[in-house]
Amino acid sequence: xxxxxxxxxxxxxxxxxxxxxxxxxxxxxxxxxxxxxxxxxxxxxxxxxxxxxxxxxxxxxxxxxxxxxxxxxxxxxxxxxxxxxxxxxxxxxxxxxxxxxxxxxxxxxxxxxxxxxxxxxxxxxxxxxxxxxxxxxxxxxxxxxxxxxxxxxxxxxxxxxxxxxxxxxxxxxxxxxxxxxxxxxxxxxxxxxxxxxxxxxxxxxxxxxxxxxxxxxxxxxxxxxxxxxxxxxxxxxxxxxxxxxxxxxxxxxxxxxxxxxxxxxxxxxxxxxxxxxxxxxxxxxxxxxxxxxxxxxxxxxxxxxxxxxxxxxxxxxxxxxxxxxxxxxxxxxxxxxxxxxxxxxxxxxxxxxxxxxxxxxxxxxxxxxxxxxxxxxxxxxxxxxxxxxxxxxxxxxxxxxxxxxxxxxxxxxxxxxxxxxxxxxxxxxxxxxxxxxxxxxxxxxxxxxxxxxxxxxxxxxxxxxxxxxxxxxxxxxxxxx
Ligand code: AMP
Ligand code: ZN
Numbered sequence: 001x002x003x004x005x006x007x008x009x010x011x012x013x014x015x016x017x018x019x020x021x022x023x024x025x026x027x028x029x030x031x032x033x034x035x036x037x038x039x040x041x042x043x044x045x046x047x048x049x050x051x052x053x054x055x056x057x058x059x060x061x062x063x064x065x066x067x068x069x070x071x072x073x074x075x076x077x078x079x080x081x082x083x084x085x086x087x088x089x090x091x092x093x094x095x096x097x098x099x100x101x102x103x104x105x106x107x108x109x110x111x112x113x114x115x116x117x118x119x120x121x122x123x124x125x126x127x128x129x130x131x132x133x134x135x136x137x138x139x140x141x142x143x144x145x146x147x148x149x150x151x152x153x154x155x156x157x158x159x160x161x162x163x164x165x166x167x168x169x170x171x172x173x174x175x176x177x178x179x180x181x182x183x184x185x186x187x188x189x190x191x192x193x194x195x196x197x198x199x200x201x202x203x204x205x206x207x208x209x210x211x212x213x214x215x216x217x218x219x220x221x222x223x224x225x226x227x228x229x230x231x232x233x234x235x236x237x238x239x240x241x242x243x244x245x246x247x248x249x250x251x252x253x254x255x256x257x258x259x260x261x262x263x264x265x266x267x268x269x270x271x272x273x274x275x276x277x278x279x280x281x282x283x284x285x286x287x288x289x290x291x292x293x294x295x296x297x298x299x300x301x302x303x304x305x306x307x308x309x310x311x312x313x314x315x316x317x318x319x320x321x322x323x324x325x326x327x328x329x330x331x332x333x334x335x336x337x338x339x340x341x342x343x344x345x346x347x348x349x350x351x352x353x354x355x356x357x358x359x360x361x362x363x364x365x366x367x368x369x370x371x372x373x374x375x376x377x378x379x380x381x382x383x384x385x386x387x388x389x390x391x392x393x394x395x396x397x398x399x400x401x402x403x404x405x406x407x408x409x410x411x412x413x414x415x416x417x418x419x420x421x422x423x424x425x426x427x428x429x430x431x432x433x434x435x436x437x438x439x440x441x442x443x444x445x446x447x448x449x450x451x452x453x454x455x456x457x458x459x460x461x462x463x464x465x466x467x468x469x470x471x472x473x474x475x476x477x478x479x480x481x
Contacts, residue, residue: 005364007413008068010371014060014239015316017247017270018165022373025064025269027238032070035061036229036267038242038250039075039121042102043083047290048306048321049276049283051113053243055307056273056315056374058115060241062417063370073118076228077103080124081221089206095125109293112303114419120232124224131219131227132212135196137261139214149187150199152214156192159256165270166248194253195220222253226266230258240267245282247272273315283321296326304420305330311418314376336421339387340411342394343404344423345475351400354393359410362386366414383414430476434460438467438476 012025027033037057040046046054057075064071078084079099088098103123110117124131135152138144143158156162162170170192200209200216209216219227229237235258242251251270258266275282278289296306309329313319365382369375390407393399399407408423415421441456457467465476 005360005367007066007363007367010067010367012064012067012069012371013373014269014271015373016268017272020167023269025069025238027069028236028268031068032072033064033239034233034237035064035071035073035239035241036225036233036237037073037075037118037240038225038246039077040102040106041078041081041083042099042106043081043087044102044285045105045292045294046109047283047285047292048296048310049290050243051109051115051293051306052276052310052319053241053273054110054115055113055310057241058419059311059315059374059376059417060239060271061116061118062419063374066367066417067371071119072233074120074122074229074232075118076225077106077121077123078221078224079103080218080224085205085208085218088208095208099123112293112297113307114304115307116419122228122232124219124228127224127228127231128210128219130231131223132197132210134223134227134257134261135219136213138196138257141260143260144196145189146214147187147189150215151187151195151217152197153188153193154196154253154256154260155189156194156256157190159260161259162256163252165252165255168248168252194222194249196223196257222250223257225250226254226257226261229254229266230262235262235264235266237267239269239271241271241273244272244274271315274318276310276319276321278321280320291321301326301330304422305333308333308420311420312376312380315374333420335387336383336411339391340408340421340423342391343399343407343411346394346399346401346404348397349400349402350397351403352393352398355390355399355403356406358386358389359406363410363413370417379417383411386410430465430478431463434463434465434476438474441467442474
């Protein structure tokens with residue numbers, strides 16, 4: 001007897017940047033995973049490089065749920081940094097008015113990309129008091145100090161574990177930093193120290209500042225994430241994610257701040273995704289080599305085609321963006337959709353019992369691959385192998401209606417993680433007059449009126465549909481643009 005495979009029997013191994021090893025996820029609180037993901041700086045539209053990271057985090061989130069865990073995910077909105085302040089002061093509007101359209105666009109984009117919503121999206125400007133509180137703790141512990149420029153800095157030499165994530169040595173950092181001293185950073189005790197509170201400079205910041213015990217100013221970016229993560233999720237969390245460029249100094253500094261405040265380990269597992277690149281360079285705003293999601297939608301691609309492209313390469317491998325790659329993703333998705341449609345149209349009951357074991361095996365391979373550090377290539381290969389085998393049975397008329405229903409429900413399971421498939425019978429969206437025309441055309445063929453049948457076929461084609469013969473009679477299929 002073939003027992004149905006239970007995805008909850010598989011554990012999740014994740015590559016931990018801090019230990020440079022794959023580690024089994026064992027949540028601190030029973031079955032509930034606490035995950036913090038660094039979110040967008042909302043000074044502009046996010047580009048698809050940013051979305052590669054958010055889609056990796058979405059795949060991780062969905063896999064965690066698929067394997068039977070609960071999850072609380074927090075993604076911050078960086079609405080407070082040099083770029084948002086510059087944008088607001090240049091446009092002479094408040095930081096809220098400046099960032100609001102980009103926050104709205106971000107949520108529209110994640111919906112278009114079928115990225116599941118996190119449980120919470122805190123904005124930095126709502127947590128300033130918590131950031132000030134952390135600075136006070138660090139000052140009291142003698143880990144932070146005020147520079148000659150009135151900014152508050154974190155003294156990295158006071159945190160012996162500094163470098164534990166990036167594996168950089170403190171003395172290497174001092175050497176690297178000494179170059180910066182030559183420029184203008186005389187205000188700190190050590191050039192590699194980083195800022196916790198930036199004192200207000202009216203010329204630079206206009207009237208955007210917050211009051212604090214250390215004067216008017218605003219928190220540093222690194223502190224924002226530490227404070228929001230700990231305030232919402234607690235002092236110790238299970239997973240902290242971001243793009244690889246966030247690993248140093250941003251995440252290294254988050255560890256230093258959080259752990260110096262609490263004396264506890266901040267995050268158990270650090271997971272970083274590699275970049276989306278273009279011609280061997282990171283896709284970024286500053287290089288101007290970027291596409292926003294909106295650019296691609298305008299070219300006629302859909303959100304799930306972009307999602308599939310960004311999803312199908314393992315997160316720890318750089319992904320080179322090309323239009324040809326996007327077309328290939330579109331093509332792969334069509335194979336999935338055509339297969340599902342084919343299953344949805346099966347009406348006969350010629351089942352041989354060969355289908356269910358194939359489905360079970362595919363689900364097992366798929367789940368185990370994801371459990372192995374989100375090995376998406378092997379997971380997708382399990383689906384395509386399954387499709388090939390089921391299609392071979394289909395051609396022999398060995399897939400009955402109940403088999404087909406089992407196939408569709410397995411595809412729905414895969415889709416809980418992938419979020420790229422569509423399960424609507426395309427027929428339902430075909431205009432009624434074309435369905436009527438198809439009946440008339442079939443009648444003409446029964447009457448051997450070939451001239452009329454051809455004429456109706458051409459009319460249907462002119463409206464963008466092809467007539468397809470299947471085991472279950474004729475159907476209409478939309479011509480791809
Ligand atoms: P930012 O809005 O610049 O703070 O970036 C938001 C997130 O996108 C961070 O986790 C970055 O690491 C990530 N990111 C930025 N550029 C890329 C890229 N080209 N490929 C992948 N992730 C990126
Ligand atoms: Zn962050």
